[in-house]
Amino acid sequence: MPILEVENLSKSYRQLGGESTLAIGNVTCRVEAGEFVSFVGPSGCGKTTLLMTIAGLIEPTSGRVTVKGKEVKGPPPNLVLVFQEYNKSLFAWRTILGNVRFGLEARGDGSQGADAKTRELIDIVGLKGFEKHYPWELSGGMQQRVAIARALAYEPEVLLMDEPFGSLDALTRLELEDTLLRVWAELKTTILFITHDIEEAIYLSDRVWVLSRRPSQIIQELLVEFPRPRNQLATRAEARFMAMRNEIYRQIGHAP
Amino acid sequence: MNGGKTFNWLGWLVLAILLSLWEYGARASPKLQFYIPPVSQILTALGQLFASGQVAGHLLSTLSRFLEGYVIAALLAVSLGILLGHFRFAYSLLETLIEFLRPMPSVAIIPVAVLTLGIGDAMIVAVTVYASLWPILVNTIDGVRNIEPTLIDTARTFGLRGWAILWRVILPGAAPYIVTGLRISLSIALILVTTAEMIAGSRGLGFFILDQERSFDSGNMYAGIIVVAALGYGLNRLFLALEGKALGWRRGMLARESV
């Protein structure tokens, strides 16, 4: 059974003028456990709305989302969303340790072992030594790592990520992509990733869904079969990589 | 605040309920009436005070002292603030003095003022000027100092000199800060005038309110308070209206708030 199912999901908003805008048109897809899948689409196509709806933070207008067979009505307990704006999402009043531990606390784990687990996670995302720091003391890339570690501390079965590297510079982005892949390989979570960066989507995922402009619909699904572990140089150099990228680029460019 | 500006039925209802409770509670208990007369009584007193002209004199006193004090303070503080903001050396001289005087509550100056100027208008205006100076001064200095040097350089590239730069670049640029300072001083000036009137006055709304308390005329006392509150509110609205006209192009600037 797929771990996540989205069926005929649509979302419309009522504007101040009284008209309604359709943010999500009609999205249907399935994600298997342990997969890494991505949505790619042009800006403003409703990607964030889609993710927030899947995460149960927004109510769909029609259609439904099920996680492990249970319909999503409100944030499901085995799913967590990592936002793009890390500086607004991290808790400024907690240290790095405190922020990551929050994930464990949210799961109900205030035990003795929690501290060790927290430190382990901080280490995994490459922030060892910064436990006692506050978020404002860290760079953007580091802050996003904290956000990821915090989400992982929650031990979600499904991890949703809304353009998590979008606010970072190119080099940091590449670094974090690899960190994420490493973490994913170790923890075997299911990841649903959103990005506007086509190459990032291909690099990271097993499957890529291409979204149209608003109202978003899936216009194509691509299977990414490069061997893992992926490599920034080798994988991106493959001929098929560029071909896929161009294909998606064309699709988005010609999207209705 | 609520952007929708829908009429706040609930709020007014709550007010109405509270006022009714007040009215009936005060009527029911004669002991309470002494401290808090019924609303109707206060409003009647208010009406009578105005009709008899009893309060008009006091109101005028307070208002004229306020205006004198505030305007003098504004002129002094803005000029001084621009000077200090612009000339680093002058500021460095006075900075320590300012930091030294600021923590002292301006009201402490009242006894000194009474000593030097006696009881009367001059004293009241003087303390008002002193107290109202600070917020305007501090904010003006801030505003002038925070003007982008690039802006001034640009002006100089265009051949502007001295006074022209002051008038056409510095003042408009510092205006939001100055206005914030002016706004803060508005309430401070009113506070100082009424306070001075209470401590050492023989006329004015502050004096009137205290005097009514001493005569145990609580109805008139509360009526006086309403007049002061209305005055404060009116001055505030007036200020906002003028501010809107003058600074229509700017909204929501950050400025240092100080009392």
Place this chain on the structure above:
Amino acid sequence: MRESKLNGIFFLLALFFVWELASRSEWVNPLIVPPLSKIFVSFGSLVATGDIPLQILASMKRAAVGYFLAAAVFIPLGILMGLFERCYRALEVVIELLRPVPPPVVIPVALLFFGLEDEMKIFVIFFSCAWPILLNTLDGVRNIDRLLLNTARTFGLSHVKIIWQVVLPACSPQIMTGLRVSLPITLILVVISEMVGSTDGIGYFILDSQRRFKVAQMYAGMLALAVLGYALNLLFNLAHRALLPWHWGMLRKEQG
């Protein structure tokens, strides 16, 4: 920076010198403006005999009760109003009507109720601190970023937990601002209320000295008041640093 500070200190000392000279040479009336040295001597002896400290203690007792009472009442109220729109709307009109009342004008009311007792000053201070504390708390709660709340929701936190673990810490800097602004207000009003109706306290002391023409003493009292104001500020900063170390650090960074 050092140099400009030095300038200021030299200037101040020069002023002191001019003051001393002007008074001693009777260029200004020494009965109204006694020599600075005399004032310092008076200050010193009044502190040594405990006169001034006693007066300050009397004032501070009232100030503290009024201040903390206002905090205890208006912080929770502000939070409630910030969280529940209904509550806000209900109280909005009453508050807007009471706000334009200049605090000192409330003193006669307090006199009526409490006479010259401590309660009179406490009431006045309570009333005066109400608005800064309430409005800042309110602002703090209402300005919490949606994203922060959504983060808490995605971690499955209950409403109560969200308020306790996220809303409160997030608005604490703004609450601190309200408390900080209320400090000088408290000092001002304790002085005013003592000048209008009291038998002790530093405000009373200054006015009384003036009435008895003990001019040097009057200035000494003012000096004590300035020192008190400075000390309270320092104390508050220490408290700020201790209670909100994370925020303190951020502020330091911004100020450069």
